Amino acid sequence: MAGREFDIVLWGATGATGRRTAHHLARRCGDCGLALAIGGRNRERLEALRDDLPGAGREIPILVGDSHDTAFMGEMTAKTHVVVSTVGPFALHGSELVAACVGNGTHYCDLTAEPKWMRAMIDAHEGKARETGARIIHSCGQDSIPSDLGVQFLQDAALARHGKPCRRVATRVTRMKGGFSGGTAASFLNAMRLRETDPEFDRLSQDPYALCPEGERDGPDGPDRMMPLEVTWDADLQAWTKPFFMGPMNAKVLRRSNAIMDYPYGRDFSYEETALTRGGIGGWLAAMRYALFGRLFLIAMATPATRGLLQRHVLPKSGEGPSREVREAGSYELILVGEMPDGAVMKARITGQGDPGVRSTTLMLTEAALCLAEDADRLPVGGGFWTPAAAMGALLRDRITAHAGLTFELVEDRQP
Numbered sequence: 001m002a003g004r005e006f007d008i009v010l011w012g013a014t015g016a017t018g019r020r021t022a023h024h025l026a027r028r029c030g031d032c033g034l035a036l037a038i039g040g041r042n043r044e045r046l047e048a049l050r051d052d053l054p055g056a057g058r059e060i061p062i063l064v065g066d067s068h069d070t071a072f073m074g075e076m077t078a079k080t081h082v083v084v085s086t087v088g089p090f091a092l093h094g095s096e097l098v099a100a101c102v103g104n105g106t107h108y109c110d111l112t113a114e115p116k117w118m119r120a121m122i123d124a125h126e127g128k129a130r131e132t133g134a135r136i137i138h139s140c141g142q143d144s145i146p147s148d149l150g151v152q153f154l155q156d157a158a159l160a161r162h163g164k165p166c167r168r169v170a171t172r173v174t175r176m177k178g179g180f181s182g183g184t185a186a187s188f189l190n191a192m193r194l195r196e197t198d199p200e201f202d203r204l205s206q207d208p209y210a211l212c213p214e215g216e217r218d219g220p221d222g223p224d225r226m227m228p229l230e231v232t233w234d235a236d237l238q239a240w241t242k243p244f245f246m247g248p249m250n251a252k253v254l255r256r257s258n259a260i261m262d263y264p265y266g267r268d269f270s271y272e273e274t275a276l277t278r279g280g281i282g283g284w285l286a287a288m289r290y291a292l293f294g295r296l297f298l299i300a301m302a303t304p305a306t307r308g309l310l311q312r313h314v315l316p317k318s319g320e321g322p323s324r325e326v327r328e329a330g331s332y333e334l335i336l337v338g339e340m341p342d343g344a345v346m347k348a349r350i351t352g353q354g355d356p357g358v359r360s361t362t363l364m365l366t367e368a369a370l371c372l373a374e375d376a377d378r379l380p381v382g383g384g385f386w387t388p389a390a391a392m393g394a395l396l397r398d399r400i401t402a403h404a405g406l407t408f409e410l411v412e413d414r415q416p
């Protein structure tokens with residue numbers, strides 16, 4: 001790529017996910033020769049990080065500024081083809097950067113899982129992004145790449161084998177082993193505060209089609225509920241399901257994928273994402289226990305006194321995250337069950353190596369940034385606000401399979 005000083009700027013390199021992303025990018029950019037810079041608000045911490053990077057990473061330029069400094073955001077985004085941001089909560093610290101990327105036609109990806117902010121960014125900037133050519137892609141971590149690309153993988157297989165998509169897909173999280181970082185806790189805390197102060201917040205959180213374009217916000221799915229006290233029986237997998245915390249968020253993203261790709265999954269496509277326990281009374285009890293615990297946790301987080309206690313004594317702080325052992329021992333598995341109107345069933349299995357919240361997330365984010373930089377001429381979309389599946393699809397799937405430890409496999413194709 002030519003014409004700008006940098007190919008990729010990593011913004012927020014000193015945080016828990018930023019540091020890991022810096023390491024992955026330094027290693028990968030060393031291999032592929034892209035010009036990388038790291039940025040943030042604290043020079044000393046950026047220098048300490050740089051000293052620790054592998055290979056040529058120690059030569060990487062450093063950019064120092066503040067996310068709320070619009071002039072600096074403008075200058076920084078004019079110098080690079082791609083910005084990858086880990087400065088969150090994005091609703092608090094991300095808006096100026098998105099506006100600057102859109103203004104300068106700079107491609108952008110991040111780790112947000114904040115639908116209200118994403119909706120606000122789309123509404124404010126989508127028209128301009130189409131003009132300037134900036135590809136803006138939110139949610140390039142565990143939320144929501146495995147679900148978004150997983151459904152696309154299953155539907156591509158359904159179209160290739162049966163000539164039609166699955167009308168309903170249920171994603172079951174069968175394993176999720178790892179931890180989460182301080183920024184995730186801060187984003188969650190911010191969401192709980194917004195619930196108290198912003199009457200629109202709950203309405204939008206529950207609207208399953210909240211991220212779809214205007215005029216495209218109808219469909220068969222009912223409200224997205226965060227932690228219902230509800231367990232259901234999955235007859236196909238012969239096990240009880242329990243709520244999955246990030247299911248509603250991931251579902252919104254892939255419903256947007258379907259809408260902005262002009263409905264390859266069909267206009268009557270229905271989706272749900274939950275976690276799975278096992279069969280029998282033991283499985284039911286485990287699912288109920290989890291649902292109850294989740295509900296109690298939400299109540300504790302919604303109550304200022306207990307929220308303060310959790311924040312001070314339990315939740316990780318900014319910059320903190322799971323230990324190296326937890327990051328490396330972590331893993332996850334999703335089983336996607338797709339049903340066709342004639343009763344045919346297709347299943348896909350997605351696995352990830354490494355703790356989903358930090359290791360796998362930052363490996364995926366790294367590949368998303370590289371895909372925006374290296375595959376710019378091969379992407380099927382121009383400027384605008386896209387999802388991982390709509391903008392990068394199979395290109396990103398190949399990358400995360402080769403470099404981020406994910407696998408995508410079709411495990412069943414059963415005729416009615």
Ligand SMILES: NC(=O)c1ccc[n+]([C@@H]2O[C@H](COP(=O)([O-])OP(=O)(O)OC[C@H]3O[C@@H](n4cnc5c(N)ncnc54)[C@H](OP(=O)(O)O)[C@@H]3O)[C@@H](O)[C@H]2O)c1
Pocket residue numbers: 012013014015016017018040041042045065066067068086087088089090093111112113139140141142143144181182183184185186187317318319320321357358361
């Ligand atoms: N989608 C997913 O699957 C997923 C997974 C993990 C995390 N996340 C999200 O990723 C985000 C980052 O998480 P994290 O745990 O890495 O957070 P973190 O450790 O708190 O790091 C935040 C970073 O933002 C920087 N920052 C904060 N305010 C800034 C400002 N005004 N100007 C410039 N830099 C600023 C911090 O700089 P200092 O170091 O100087 O404080 C730090 O580098 C969060 O929003 C989190 O929810 C998403």
